Amino acid sequence: MLRNSKPLSSDPQQGVPVPIQPLLKYTLLASLLSAAIVLLLAGIGVWMGPDRILTLDGRIQQLFYLNSEARLLLLPYASWITALGSFKISVLAAAGFALICFVQRRHRATIYGYVICASFAMMWMLNTLLKEIFRRSRPELEHLLAAHGYSYPSGHAMISMGFYGMLFVIWALEWRQYRTFQRWLPVMLGVFFIVFIGLSRIMLGVHYPTDVLAGFASGLVWVICWIQGIKRAF
Numbered sequence: 318m319l320r321n322s323k324p325l326s327s328d329p330q331q332g333v334p335v336p337i338q339p340l341l342k343y344t345l346l347a348s349l350l351s352a353a354i355v356l357l358l359a360g361i362g363v364w365m366g367p368d369r370i371l372t373l374d375g376r377i378q379q380l381f382y383l384n385s386e387a388r389l390l391l392l393p394y395a396s397w398i399t400a401l402g403s404f405k406i407s408v409l410a411a412a413g414f415a416l417i418c419f420v421q422r423r424h425r426a427t428i429y430g431y432v433i434c435a436s437f438a439m440m441w442m443l444n445t446l447l448k449e450i451f452r453r454s455r456p457e458l459e460h461l462l463a464a465h466g467y468s469y470p471s472g473h474a475m476i477s478m479g480f481y482g483m484l485f486v487i488w489a490l491e492w493r494q495y496r497t498f499q500r501w502l503p504v505m506l507g508v509f510f511i512v513f514i515g516l517s518r519i520m521l522g523v524h525y526p527t528d529v530l531a532g533f534a535s536g537l538v539w540v541i542c543w544i545q546g547i548k549r550a551f
Contacts, residue, residue, distance in 0.1 A: 339550060348439050348539075350538045351479070351542075354535055355535050374456075377519065378456070381519045381520050383395065383522070392461060396517075396521070398513050399517035401510075402472075402476050411433055415434050416430075432546075433480075437476070440479040440539065443535070444470065444472040444475045444535075447470055448466060448469065451470075453528070456524065459522055461521040461522055462523060469527070471528040473529075475532040475535050476536070477532075478511050478533050478540065479535065483539075483540055483543060485503045485510070486543075486544060489507075490547065
């Protein structure tokens with residue numbers, strides 16, 4: 318992702334120390350806004366009323382939940398996709414990509430490494446905190462995969478959007494000098510990857526659709542904040 322990037326390989330700031338204070342500022346700002354959007358959506362849910370929210374969740378679950386023999390054929394694929402959003406897989410991805418960035422000892426790559434580590438850590442920390450605040454029980458459907466803890470917001474949705482989404486953004490930033498198709502390829506792949514992880518949680522019956530929506534919204538706010546942060550850091 319970084320090896321073939323012309324801007325990174327010709328980094329004019331190679332060897333220049335990376336200022337930590339602006340990065341910490343964007344970490345704090347992105348964290349606050351990511352948590353705020355989850356609180357806002359919860360407030361909208363209270364205003365709409367639990368019955369309307371559950372009705373909406375139920376209708377969407379009917380479309381995607383693997384509740385028939387034909388749909389159960391998709392179970393192995395849904396289980397594999399959802400595993401990509403697990404803590405074990407995402408921590409390996411975070412460690413691997415961050416290491417690739419840090420060993421290059423370039424200003425631009427070091428910033429990417431920090432953003433990758435912050436995105437992974439803060440998405441999981443925020444999700445754990447928010448779940449403890451809301452303590453929403455998981456759907457009363459048969460869980461087709463073991464799931465623990467509370468339901469709102471979806472941790473897989475947050476990590477797929479906030480962490481994996483950030484990886485695809487970095488890829489897109491490094492390919493922005495190429496032709497149109499190559500510039501948009503990371504974006505298109507990222508959208509499919511993130512959506513499939515979120516849908517897999519609904520298909521397996523371990524999350525309400527509104528859990529996934531809140532997780533996506535939180536992660537998206539994080540990514541938008543850090544796009545601006547990365548541009549300013551350069």
